[in-house]
Amino acid sequence: MSHSKSRRNALKNIALTTGGVSLGISALSCKDANQDKPQTTAVEEDQALKGNINHSACYWCYNSFPLEEFAQEAAALGLKGIDLLKPEEWETAKKYGLECAVATDSFASITNGFNDPTNHKPLQEQYAKLIDQASEAGIKNVIVFSGNKRELSEEEGLANCAEGLAPLVKQAEEKNVVLIMELLNSKIDHADYQCDNTPWGVALCERLGSEHFKLLYDIYHMQIMEGDVIRTIQDYHQYFAHYHTGGVPGRNEITEVQELNYPAIMRAIKETGYGGFVAQEFIPTYPDKIKALKEGIKICDV
Numbered sequence: 001m002s003h004s005k006s007r008r009n010a011l012k013n014i015a016l017t018t019g020g021v022s023l024g025i026s027a028l029s030c031k032d033a034n035q036d037k038p039q040t041t042a043v044e045e046d047q048a049l050k051g052n053i054n055h056s057a058c059y060w061c062y063n064s065f066p067l068e069e070f071a072q073e074a075a076a077l078g079l080k081g082i083d084l085l086k087p088e089e090w091e092t093a094k095k096y097g098l099e100c101a102v103a104t105d106s107f108a109s110i111t112n113g114f115n116d117p118t119n120h121k122p123l124q125e126q127y128a129k130l131i132d133q134a135s136e137a138g139i140k141n142v143i144v145f146s147g148n149k150r151e152l153s154e155e156e157g158l159a160n161c162a163e164g165l166a167p168l169v170k171q172a173e174e175k176n177v178v179l180i181m182e183l184l185n186s187k188i189d190h191a192d193y194q195c196d197n198t199p200w201g202v203a204l205c206e207r208l209g210s211e212h213f214k215l216l217y218d219i220y221h222m223q224i225m226e227g228d229v230i231r232t233i234q235d236y237h238q239y240f241a242h243y244h245t246g247g248v249p250g251r252n253e254i255t256e257v258q259e260l261n262y263p264a265i266m267r268a269i270k271e272t273g274y275g276g277f278v279a280q281e282f283i284p285t286y287p288d289k290i291k292a293l294k295e296g297i298k299i300c301d302v
Contacts (some may be wrong), residue, residue, distance in 0.1 A: 049078045052270050055297050056081035056101040056279035058244065059089075062289055071096040073290050077297060083244075083279040084143065087133050101277040102141045102180065102216070102242060103134045110184065113147025114164035115157040115194050127168050127179075135175035141242055141276075142172070143216065144181050146195035146204075157194045162207045172212040180241045182216040185224040189251075197225055198232055205239045215239050220246025220281065223260055230268045237272040244281040245296065252285050254296050266302040 049055070059082050062070050067085075071093050074082060081101030082093050090100045107126045112119055127144070134142050146161055165179065172179050181204065186196040195201050201215045217240040223229055233240070247258035254262045269278065278300055284292035 049297070049301050053266060053301055054081065054101075054275070054277045055079045055300065056083050056099075056277040057293055058083040058279055058281040060084060061281060061283055062293070064289070067092050068095075071098055074098060074293075077290070077294050079297070081277050081279070083277070083281070087130070087137075090137050090139065100134075100137070100139045101279060102143050103130060103137075103139045104143050105130050108143060108145065109147070110145045110190055110193060111148045113145040113194075114161040115147045115149070115152055117160055117164065119147065120164040123164065124168060128171060131168065131171050131175055131177050131179075134177050139177070141178050141180050141216075144168075144179050145184075146181060146193065148190075148192040149194045150192065152194065154194075154200060158200070158204055158207060161194075161204055165208060165213065169208050169210045169213045173210060177212065178241050179213050180216045181213075182244075183218055183222055183225075185221040187224050189221070196221075198222060198236055202236055202239050214241035216242045216244065218244040218246070218281070219260065219262075219265060220244065220248055220251055223248045229260070229265055233265070233268050233272065237269070237274060240274075242276055243269060243274075243278045245278065245300065246282040251281075251283050253282055253292055254280075254299055262299050263302055266300045270302060 056079060057074060059067065059070060065073070067089055071082065075096040075098055079098060081099040083102045084104045085093060085100040086105050087103070090103075093100055105126070107123075114120065114123060127142070130142055144165065146157060149157060152160070169179060181195055181201060183195055183198060183201050184190045184193045186193045190196070195204070198217070205213060205215065217233070219229055222232065226232065245254055245262065247254045248260055250258065252258070254260065266278065280293055280296045280300070282296060286292040
């Protein structure tokens with residue numbers, strides 16, 4: 001997602017990884033208690049990723065690591081991208097063969113978005129620059145937000161967003177960039193956020209009428225707001241340009257301790273013919289955060 005205040009506060013409660021030891025780069029073979037020969041490392045024992053899902057991860061969940069170190073770890077795990085990087089960070093990802101899967105910048109705000117006409121001019125100026133930068137760097141997706149309702153009706157919010165985004169969508173078409181608006185829950189994490197349900201986001205896509213404006217379908221957020229995740233993906237996948245994961249409840253690891261069946265969800269995404277990225281966006285609770293990320297990737301690699 002974004003580098004919002006709420007996310008930064010959430011990260012303060014996560015224990016920092018002190019060693020930063022690379023899983024798969026600096027993992028050492030060990031002796032089995034009953035055998036003389038050394039065992040292979042976990043990475044060596046793992047099968048290669050299947051190649052059906054383009055894996056990414058949101059850096060904000062792992063920003064206790066310097067980006068250089070995290071990019072190296074991500075590449076070793078087989079990721080193809082990192083989400084939500086700012087322009088000054090793109091080259092670091094590229095250095096390790098990784099794409100910036102979703103571009104952002106410090107001005108991007110969840111609460112102050114395109115549904116407020118007073119934001120249109122400054123956002124249009126700032127996003128115009130970011131779209132140009134992304135295009136020049138070969139980055140496909142740029143994230144945008146609706147903003148909070150602040151008593152706006154659904155229709156007023158739609159009309160304002162469409163008006164504010166229209167010139168940027170035209171620029172995105174010319175620059176081969178896709179603007180993606182994230183669907184976020186307004187029940188737990190982002191009170192009053194307007195783009196908090198799939199039908200509203202789809203209505204905005206239809207109003208703008210361009211393949212260069214789509215939605216970021218965040219599975220965690222939409223499970224909280226709507227449920228029925230697989231059917232929603234099947235019915236509306238043409239409007240989804242990107243996916244995020246996260247365990248419900250809690251937004252932590254996506255293992256059996258939470259309620260979503262991620263292998264089934266990933267199979268549903270794959271069956272739509274989707275060729276974009278799926279990014280892990282859960283807050284790790286394991287002392288070894290890279291191990292948690294590796295586990296999430298394995299779960300989603302169908």
